[in-house]
Amino acid sequence: MLESGATRLRLLREEDVPALAACLAAGATGPYYPGDFESVQELKTRFATDGFWSERDGRLLIENLEGRMVGWIFHFRNHPFMDSRELAYFVFDPAMRNRGHATAALRLLTSHLFNTLPVHRLELTIATENESSLRVAEKVGYRREGILRQAWYSPALGRRLDGCRYALLRGE
Ligand SMILES: CC(C)(COP(=O)(O)OP(=O)(O)OC[C@H]1O[C@@H](n2cnc3c(N)ncnc32)[C@H](O)[C@@H]1OP(=O)(O)O)[C@@H](O)C(=O)NCCC(=O)NCCS
Numbered sequence: 001m002l003e004s005g006a007t008r009l010r011l012l013r014e015e016d017v018p019a020l021a022a023c024l025a026a027g028a029t030g031p032y033y034p035g036d037f038e039s040v041q042e043l044k045t046r047f048a049t050d051g052f053w054s055e056r057d058g059r060l061l062i063e064n065l066e067g068r069m070v071g072w073i074f075h076f077r078n079h080p081f082m083d084s085r086e087l088a089y090f091v092f093d094p095a096m097r098n099r100g101h102a103t104a105a106l107r108l109l110t111s112h113l114f115n116t117l118p119v120h121r122l123e124l125t126i127a128t129e130n131e132s133s134l135r136v137a138e139k140v141g142y143r144r145e146g147i148l149r150q151a152w153y154s155p156a157l158g159r160r161l162d163g164c165r166y167a168l169l170r171g172e
Contacts, residue, residue: 002060002109005104007104007105008063009060009073009112010060012060020043021037021040027156028071028090029090032133056076057074057075057077058075060105064096064101069092070091070096073105073106073109074088075113078123082121084167085122086123086125087113088124089133102132103139120170122142122168124142125164127154127161127164128147128164129161140168143167143168147162
């Protein structure tokens with residue numbers, strides 16, 4: 001378990017899966033996330049495989065100190081030979097946003113990955129119009145590197161989005 005201020009990160013438990021699936025089905029990951037939402041069965045299968053955590057691809061639950069599920073944060077290997085990982089974060093309930101949870105979660109997972117894996121770069125890809133996520137990246141110290149033009153299609157918005165690439169190097 002990782003904790004900072006009012007935010008805690010922990011491994012998922014099997015009993016989290018129904019509530020998590022309900023959040024995803026309700027569109028809680030927002031219009032900028034290109035991934036399909038995962039069904040209860042898909043989430044259960046992933047849980048049974050590795051508990052949602054491996055060196056290549058891990059997901060942690062973000063919760064507040066009362067133990068309420070606030071969101072989740074990922075890391076995943078995004079290139080076959082680079083020693084980097086990409087991260088992505090989600091705060092499901094709009095009423096829980098702007099309280100610092102994503103910033104704390106990104107700080108915690110960033111430190112944890114640099115402390116436990118032989119990675120040199122941690123990366124983020126954020127839609128250029130996703131102002132709150134751009135702000136989170138900058139608060140944690142990630143640096144803007146460039147634009148990935150028309151990088152993915154948003155079904156919710158019905159158009160392709162430009163992505164802003166951010167990275168933080170070990171030692172920065
Ligand atoms: C992006 C997201 C994770 C941010 O979570 P959060 O817990 O609200 O983030 P924080 O509270 O740590 O920080 C948000 C910051 O953005 C700022 N912000 C919010 N809306 C903003 C806007 N429209 N323009 C500029 N800044 C904005 C807040 O003021 C805050 O900055 P501050 O601390 O300097 O005041 C959340 O909005 C979310 O889950 N969105 C949908 C999923 C998503 O887009 N994920 C990112 C994928 S890369």
